[in-house]
Amino acid sequence: xxxxxxxxxxxxxxxxxxxxxxxxxxxxxxxxxxxxxxxxxxxxxxxxxxxxxxxxxxxxxxxxxxxxxxxxxxxxxxxxxxxxxxxxxxxxxxxxxxxxxxxxxxxxxxxxxxxxxxxxxxx
Amino acid sequence: xxxxxxxxxxxxxxxxxxxxxxxxxxxxxxxxxxxxxxxxxxxxxxxxxxxxxxxxxxxxxxxxxxxxxxxxxxxxxxxxxxxxxxxxxxxxxxxxxxxxxxxxxxxxxxxxxxxxxxxxxxx
DNA sequence: CACTAGGGATAGGGTTCC
DNA sequence: TGGAACCCTATCCCTAGT
Numbered sequence: 001x002x003x004x005x006x007x008x009x010x011x012x013x014x015x016x017x018x019x020x021x022x023x024x025x026x027x028x029x030x031x032x033x034x035x036x037x038x039x040x041x042x043x044x045x046x047x048x049x050x051x052x053x054x055x056x057x058x059x060x061x062x063x064x065x066x067x068x069x070x071x072x073x074x075x076x077x078x079x080x081x082x083x084x085x086x087x088x089x090x091x092x093x094x095x096x097x098x099x100x101x102x103x104x105x106x107x108x109x110x111x112x113x114x115x116x117x118x119x120x121x122x123x
Numbered sequence: 124x125x126x127x128x129x130x131x132x133x134x135x136x137x138x139x140x141x142x143x144x145x146x147x148x149x150x151x152x153x154x155x156x157x158x159x160x161x162x163x164x165x166x167x168x169x170x171x172x173x174x175x176x177x178x179x180x181x182x183x184x185x186x187x188x189x190x191x192x193x194x195x196x197x198x199x200x201x202x203x204x205x206x207x208x209x210x211x212x213x214x215x216x217x218x219x220x221x222x223x224x225x226x227x228x229x230x231x232x233x234x235x236x237x238x239x240x241x242x243x244x245x246x
Numbered sequence: 247c248a249c250t251a252g253g254g255a256t257a258g259g260g261t262t263c264c
Numbered sequence: 265t266g267g268a269a270c271c272c273t274a275t276c277c278c279t280a281g282t
Contacts (some may be wrong), residue, residue, distance in 0.1 A: 006269075007268080007269080029256085047256085127275095177252085
């Protein structure tokens with residue numbers, strides 16, 4: 001086990017941010033394959049990039065949010081039965097691209113519905 | 124990005140299984156067009172059906188014991204602090220839950236054991 | 247060209263270490 | 265305790281073959 005916990009360095013973080021800003025969030029493999037950042041992030045995987053990006057976003061976004069409420073409920077030794085509710089699960093959550101500078105705190109509700117119809121029917 | 128991740132519900136899974144049992148595996152379009160299941164799977168595409176069926180097969184093929192064993196030994200609300208408590212909490216419970224004995228009449232049974240193949244490159 | 251089979255990549259949850 | 269890094273799984277996207 002050579003690397004028990006590889007902490008992220010500032011350069012790696014910067015490269016990740018630059019990559020996201022350049023290619024967009026979600027293109028981890030593209031960022032990783034980019035010769036510009038591959039030199040720095042060569043020891044990281046696409047999943048690692050995604051995880052780190054998530055951590056960064058969470059850290060910058062929620063600082064004292066209702067996160068603890070969720071966490072508190074998770075620590076329940078007694079898990080009640082999960083009742084299935086026969087309701088339509090229409091979860092339209094559009095949350096993308098918050099790669100601005102230090103723009104945090106103001107939740108931007110960007111409702112961007114770009115439906116790309118493929119060959120198969122996707123209602 | 125309209126739907127970040129549409130998780131499959133039990134009803135959808137049941138409908139898919141029933142459809143496969145009725146029409147056979149591989150007839151995704153037929154199952155989808157069936158008025159019996161189209162009501163439930165209206166939000167799914169043929170590709171989605173195929174993917175879900177693949178995942179189901181993999182899940183109840185060879186995988187399952189590992190996942191459950193891993194997830195079984197959890198739920199530790201309190202951390203074992205410096206307390207004189209014997210850590211002989213060996214609770215190896217092989218709960219053989221009754222899986223839906225829905226024998227699928229598939230002509231060819233392809234036993235594909237997908238090992239933990241990391242898609243991402245980890246140097 | 248439509249559909250299916252498969253591989254590949256992403257998103258989310260959950261676990262462990264400090 | 266909580267946050268950071270990691271692993272695993274489910275779902276989605278893209279491509280090839282028929």
